[in-house]
Amino acid sequence: MKPGTPGFRGSRLIEAREARGLSGIALADLVGVTRGAITQYEKDDQTPRPEVMQRISEKLNLPVAFFLREMQPQPQRVMYYRSLAAATKGVRRQAERRHEWLRDIAAWLSGMVDFPKLNFPDFSPPDDPALISRERIENSARRARRYWSLGDGPISSVVWHLENCGAIVSLSDFGSEDLDAFSDTAAGKFEPFVSVSVDKTIAARSNFTAAHELGHLLLHKNIPPNVAKRPAEHKLIEQQANQFADAFLLPESTFYLQVRRPSLDLFRALKPQWRVSIGAMIMRSKSLELINDEQYRKLWVAYSARGWKHGEPYDDELTHTGPRVLRRAFELILNEGIVSRDEILSALPFAATDIERLCGLDAGFLSNDYATNMVRLPPRSAMETKRRSGVAEVLPFNRK
Known part of the structure; x- marks a missing residue:
């Protein structure tokens, strides 16, 4: 029996393929399998071998966990x-x-x-x-x-x-x-x-x-x-x-x-x-x-x-106000230490780029490099050193 991918759900493959705007033939060409194989995966007649699963994950830019996630019933919209x-x-x-x-x-x-x-x-x-x-x-x-x-x-x-x-x-x-x-x-x-x-x-x-x-x-x-x-x-x-x-x-x-x-x-x-x-x-x-x-x-x-x-006059001059609620929600849970970036990507089995685009986040916002490059206050000891050296001045509050 050929090894497959336990827990694989064909409905998730259909979802991912359609989300990327691909036909079954186009996905088969990308992954290097036949169109019939993709059909079998999507119908749950067969699951991808581990190496094929990895290629599917890479070509569709979605973690393997996405394809193992149980489908939830969707209400009519x-x-x-x-x-x-x-x-x-x-x-x-x-x-x-x-x-x-x-x-x-x-x-x-x-x-x-x-x-x-x-x-x-x-x-x-x-x-x-x-x-x-x-x-x-x-x-x-x-x-x-x-x-x-x-x-x-x-x-x-x-x-x-x-x-x-x-x-x-x-x-x-x-x-x-x-x-x-x-x-x-x-x-x-x-x-x-x-x-x-x-x-x-x-x-x-x-x-x-x-x-x-x-x-x-x-x-x-x-x-x-x-x-x-x-x-x-x-x-x-x-x-x-x-x-x-x-x-x-x-x-x-x-x-x-x-x-x-x-x-x-x-x-x-x-x-x-x-x-x-x-x-x-x-x-x-x-x-x-x-x-x-x-x-x-x-x-x-x-x-x-x-x-x-x-293009009309003032199109480039009037400031556009894009959505902000989702972005602020992510900033809040990260700044308050409720979750880490790694925990976000673990809980939401999508590509980081998809989450960033859908929620109006800066490109790379969910990467740890983005976090380490953010402006932050130095430790108190460093502040004291800067204050004494004249590099920066700390203005104390008057307490009455």
């Missing part, structure tokens, strides 16, 4: 994507697999730190997107601002707002322009997760993308997954999320007063204040009937003529 095109099917599957890893990491962290409590309004939306009117969307955006006491002014970072309200937000490298963000929550239990592409880190676009996902969470949480996946309903759902983002970021009560005579130059001047793209302001002006169809068309023609489709 409602996931919202910008596109359901066939071209994005593989990319979506890859993103879903990595998203499962993010959930595992967040669940592990929650055993040691307290994340912000969930604080989202429940507007009891219908389970049919056709029943969600434009008036309802505008009203939901207004009510959301009132619920969170946001007033009617600009919002500096919707990403930070989502995190403060208990959502887990992650920057992800989807590897495709066809997928820029998605959000999900477990069916029957509101647990919001939002993933935004690292390509959408321009502040104005990030704000709109995050507000779009917020629209899904507030407007579409009751829509069954099978309905959300139908092409016609999916298109409508995406339009509604865009409408919500417009209304949430650019409230009628204040934006209307500032844009009595819409123009590209005016929108350009307003962009640093509202932290919303010029394109979004054009669309909002149309929805508020500040411009007619012909004016709307002319604005887009002029927008294109200025070359702004490839």
Whole structure:
């Protein structure tokens, strides 16, 4: 009997392969086995020999422990994507697999730190997107601002707002322009997760993308997954999320007063204040009937003529505020000595680079070299030596 890998789980191999965006044939070529062998491993008809297991681990950049880990039942989730095109099917599957890893990491962290409590309004939306009117969307955006006491002014970072309200937000490298963000929550239990592409880190676009996902969470949480996946309903759902983002970021009560005579130059001047793209302001002006169809068309023609489709003014100047909750959670458990870096990698059977990317950590953050290179206070004796030598001065506190 050929030696295999005790405890190996074929379902984990499927998960890893899809997370890396590989077909069975591509993985077989990388590992140096037949496609049939990969199929046998994935069906649990056979387990890899130790040397093959090692190659699988190396090529997929995942520890062997990952492939021995028991699969946990996953609740049905409602996931919202910008596109359901066939071209994005593989990319979506890859993103879903990595998203499962993010959930595992967040669940592990929650055993040691307290994340912000969930604080989202429940507007009891219908389970049919056709029943969600434009008036309802505008009203939901207004009510959301009132619920969170946001007033009617600009919002500096919707990403930070989502995190403060208990959502887990992650920057992800989807590897495709066809997928820029998605959000999900477990069916029957509101647990919001939002993933935004690292390509959408321009502040104005990030704000709109995050507000779009917020629209899904507030407007579409009751829509069954099978309905959300139908092409016609999916298109409508995406339009509604865009409408919500417009209304949430650019409230009628204040934006209307500032844009009595819409123009590209005016929108350009307003962009640093509202932290919303010029394109979004054009669309909002149309929805508020500040411009007619012909004016709307002319604005887009002029927008294109200025070359702004490839980059708007201030895109490189407005500071982007990325997710921070997961990063701070890791910093906390390490700084407080709750766990070591080695214990993190032992508890979370993923590649260190995957954890770092999913959680917004610096590259190499989970390496021991990173830890030893961090700025730290010298021992007290060294401080005293520096003080006496004049190299540095210690200022004592006056005690009364």
